[in-house]
Amino acid sequence: xxxxxxxxxxxxxxxxxxxxxxxxxxxxxxxxxxxxxxxxxxxxxxxxxxxxxxxxxxxxxxxxxxxxxxxxxxxxxxxxxxxxxxxxxxxxxxxxxxxxxxx
Amino acid sequence: xxxxxxxxxxxxxxxxxxxxxxxxxxxxxxxxxxxxxxxxxxxxxxxxxxxxxxxxxxxxxxxxxxxxxxxxxxxxxxxxxxxxxxxxxxxxxxxxxxxxxxxxxxxxxxxxxxxxxxxxxxxxxxxxxxxxxxxxxxxxxxxxxxxxxxxxxxxxxxxxxxxxxxxxxxxxxxxxxxxxxxxxxxxxxxxxxxxxxxxxxxxxxxxxxxxxxxxxxxxxxxxxxxxxxxxxxxxxxxxxxxxxxxxxxxxxxxxxxxxxxxxxxxxxxxxxxxxxxxxxxxxxxxxxxxxxxxxxxxxxxxxxxxxxxxxxxxxxxxxxxxxxxxxxxxxxxxxxxxxxxxxxxxxxxxxxxxxxxxxxxxxxxxxxxxxxxxxxxxxxxxxxxxxxxxxxxxxxxxxxxxxxxxxxxxxxxxxxxxxxxxxxxxxxxxxxxxxxxxxxxxxxxxxxxxxxxxxxxxxxxxxxxxxxxxxxxxxxxxxxxxxxxxxxxxxxxxxxxxxxxxxxxxxxxxxxxxxxxxxxxxxxxxxxxxxxxxxxxxxxxxxxxxxxxxxxxxxxxxxxxxxxxxxxxxxxxxxxxxxxxxxxxxxxxxxxxxxxxxxxxxxxxxxxxxxxxxxxxxxxxxxx
Numbered sequence: 001x002x003x004x005x006x007x008x009x010x011x012x013x014x015x016x017x018x019x020x021x022x023x024x025x026x027x028x029x030x031x032x033x034x035x036x037x038x039x040x041x042x043x044x045x046x047x048x049x050x051x052x053x054x055x056x057x058x059x060x061x062x063x064x065x066x067x068x069x070x071x072x073x074x075x076x077x078x079x080x081x082x083x084x085x086x087x088x089x090x091x092x093x094x095x096x097x098x099x100x101x102x103x
Numbered sequence: 104x105x106x107x108x109x110x111x112x113x114x115x116x117x118x119x120x121x122x123x124x125x126x127x128x129x130x131x132x133x134x135x136x137x138x139x140x141x142x143x144x145x146x147x148x149x150x151x152x153x154x155x156x157x158x159x160x161x162x163x164x165x166x167x168x169x170x171x172x173x174x175x176x177x178x179x180x181x182x183x184x185x186x187x188x189x190x191x192x193x194x195x196x197x198x199x200x201x202x203x204x205x206x207x208x209x210x211x212x213x214x215x216x217x218x219x220x221x222x223x224x225x226x227x228x229x230x231x232x233x234x235x236x237x238x239x240x241x242x243x244x245x246x247x248x249x250x251x252x253x254x255x256x257x258x259x260x261x262x263x264x265x266x267x268x269x270x271x272x273x274x275x276x277x278x279x280x281x282x283x284x285x286x287x288x289x290x291x292x293x294x295x296x297x298x299x300x301x302x303x304x305x306x307x308x309x310x311x312x313x314x315x316x317x318x319x320x321x322x323x324x325x326x327x328x329x330x331x332x333x334x335x336x337x338x339x340x341x342x343x344x345x346x347x348x349x350x351x352x353x354x355x356x357x358x359x360x361x362x363x364x365x366x367x368x369x370x371x372x373x374x375x376x377x378x379x380x381x382x383x384x385x386x387x388x389x390x391x392x393x394x395x396x397x398x399x400x401x402x403x404x405x406x407x408x409x410x411x412x413x414x415x416x417x418x419x420x421x422x423x424x425x426x427x428x429x430x431x432x433x434x435x436x437x438x439x440x441x442x443x444x445x446x447x448x449x450x451x452x453x454x455x456x457x458x459x460x461x462x463x464x465x466x467x468x469x470x471x472x473x474x475x476x477x478x479x480x481x482x483x484x485x486x487x488x489x490x491x492x493x494x495x496x497x498x499x500x501x502x503x504x505x506x507x508x509x510x511x512x513x514x515x516x517x518x519x520x521x522x523x524x525x526x527x528x529x530x531x532x533x534x535x536x537x538x539x540x541x542x543x544x545x546x547x548x549x550x551x552x553x554x555x556x557x558x559x560x561x562x563x564x565x566x567x568x569x570x571x572x573x574x575x576x577x578x579x580x581x582x583x584x585x586x587x588x589x590x591x592x593x594x595x596x597x598x599x600x601x602x603x604x605x606x607x608x609x610x611x612x613x614x615x616x617x618x619x620x621x622x623x624x625x626x627x628x629x630x631x632x633x634x635x636x637x638x639x640x641x642x643x644x645x646x647x648x649x650x651x652x653x654x655x656x657x658x659x660x661x662x663x664x665x666x667x668x669x670x671x672x673x674x675x676x677x678x679x680x681x682x683x684x685x686x687x688x689x690x691x692x693x694x695x696x697x698x699x700x701x702x703x704x705x706x707x708x709x710x711x712x713x714x715x716x717x718x719x720x721x722x723x724x725x726x727x
Contacts, residue, residue, distance in 0.1 A: 035295075045177055049541060051295060052173040054212045056302045060317060064324065065331045073428045073438075073540050075331065079211040080317055082544040084425045086432075089541060 021093035026063040030095035033057055038091050047092055054078045055093050114278045115164045115196055119184060119220060120204030121213050122170030123545035125232045129204055129262035130167040131557050140561050144194055148183045157276035166198060174219045175292050178462050188223055189290055200278045201227040207237035207244055210314060214305040217253060224288045227255055228274050234259040244314050252308045263551045323546045330422050340426050344445060347410045351403050351449045358402035366395030384586055393578025396634040397570050397687055403449040408562045411442055411457060416550035421542050428540060434522045435529025437466035444470065447477035451688045455695055456565065469528050471695060472705055475688050476521035478514045481635040485679050486510060488639055492664040493672040516680045520712065569691065577686045581633050604629040618717035619671040632684045670724035677720040683709030
């Protein structure tokens with residue numbers, strides 16, 4: 001799994017480097033490519049639940065805000081809805097950043 | 104609350120929709136106050152049914168099914184919704200007609216459920232709810248074009264306005280009970296590919312009707328920029344919590360005093376009207392005093408639930424949960440647990456009732472189990488009595504008052520032990536489990552007065568029903584235990600000493616001797632089962648005081664100061680931090696969890712903690 005340095009500024013990420021949603025810098029628009037459990041510890045129903053909430057391939061997402069402590073939870077816009085996710089949940093969503101920045 | 108009885112032949116219409124789509128607001132407008140709230144059999148999911156009087160004078164039954172993201176259930180709420188719609192729920196008829204409520208501003212998410220429901224094969228209509236907000240946002244969705252794309256009729260609704268549902272009522276008015284019941288559909292649980300295919304279809308529909316638009320920055324985003332701000336957010340939260348706390352205690356004082364006075368006055372007039380008899384004792388000391396001691400919390404419950412409903416309706420509650428999630432999550436609780444726990448500082452009963460806002464059943468149970476560890480206001484009279492008698496009034500550490508400091512320490516002990524218990528519960532099972540959050544942060548709305556008043560009335564009704572049934576019965580039993588058998592003629596001790604409660608207390612005194620409780624305290628703990636503060640009045644009875652009400656505490660103060668040792672007093676304070684003996688709370692837990700297991704478990708663990716804490720306190724204090 002590609003990861004990015006926590007402190008890396010938005011500009012340092014090549015537009016086509018796909019990451020887990022947990023590692024997406026706040027405000028950077030991205031498109032979901034896949035939703036799947038990342039390891040054996042992840043509850044089996046998690047990926048399905050995320051899909052049902054609208055985290056589906058092709059949908060546009062961005063992180064609205066990160067939590068105060070430990071950067072968790074994160075508020076994520078998906079389509080026209082917003083959800084609060086814990087990092088292990090967001091890690092199951094693989095996204096590819098879009099070219100344009102959300103105003 | 105239900106009007107005239109609903110004829111069995113009237114069609115049953117189910118309201119279905121995603122959470123936060125304004126479904127309940129729509130239900131409230133359709134049915135007004137003609138609602139009946141109960142639980143589905145065997146689960147603690149609320150069942151709301153109402154009736155709608157059509158223009159033809161015909162009544163239709165409307166069932167407000169719990170909000171669901173899909174028909175493939177993951178929560179108890181969704182399980183009920185899926186089971187009822189599939190006709191699989193025992194005791195529930197399959198609906199004759201389905202209204203799928205959608206949020207017109209969030210169709211991208213909501214239309215997937217419409218597609219699932221279509222596969223059910225039940226006759227249905229799609230309600231394009233919050234259409235007024237959609238217009239204001241510049242989202243113009245033509246219901247006809249959407250209907251053509253979906254292949255299902257679509258009507259526009261505004262769930263908070265009585266005039267906003269005319270089109271929907273027109274449709275519902277024509278619903279007929281089918282002569283032959285529908286063929287059971289073969290239901291396939293959707294696979295990941297099915298969900299993706301549905302979303303592709305939703306995108307196609309949205310493009311076809313020109314509704315495929317995602318706003319960059321919404322009005323809610325601008326509020327969230329402040330409310331979820333790393334510095335301002337917690338500050339706003341603290342102010343909100345302080346306001347709620349302040350309101351529950353300060354504003355409720357006057358009506359609480361009024362209820363107390365009214366109960367006392369009623370008792371006095373009964374005393375004058377009736378001859379000294381068993382009936383009078385039952386009415387005055389059993390029913391009135393007992394029920395009055397719980398009823399007195401009604402103003403706090405009203406104020407508290409007003410705040411909870413406003414915070415929930417406006418959309419702030421999930422934000423508060425977002426802000427608190429990390430702290431609460433570290434001890435294994437959901438961010439949503441904070442309101443029930445805050446409520447429990449007034450009284451654990453509304454606190455436990457408020458856990459209904461927690462969707463995850465395990466999180467909800469953990470919150471219920473620790474709610475009574477929050478120092479409820481019924482403990483205050485006991486704390487006040489003991490602190491007043493034993494803790495000297497003096498300043499320590501530059502201006503801080505010792506009595507206040509002790510009281511604060513008692514509150515903090517409660518909170519800390521609650522966190523410890525929650526932590527222990529989390530790690531009891533097999534290893535670490537991932538606790539999911541996945542909490543929707545819906546768009547902000549102005550709270551609606553109709554929804555508030557209906558919601559508030561339903562909470563009050565639940566509370567009053569409980570006071571009138573199980574709590575009343577418990578109070579009468581306790582009164583009987585404290586009154587029978589009567590004192591033999593010529594006896595010198597207080598009458599309660601000769602009763603069953605007195606004998607129980609004497610037996611308990613053996614159990615409580617190692618933690619320093621004398622027989623008087625042990626006896627007082629028995630009627631204290633009714634409500635914690637009743638123990639103060641019972642102590643008055645045991646010490647054979649003639650004073651009543653407020654004066655008991657004043658008269659008791661020097662008495663216990665002279666007859667109890669300091670270790671005994673500190674031990675009793677420690678006992679009351681846990682104080683397992685509130686039957687009303689245990690009855691509420693039984694009702695909310697639908698099981699005897701949890702109230703018994705709660706009483707047992709709290710008793711064990713109380714005993715251990717008192718033992719350590721007593722033995723340590725004896726050393727000095």
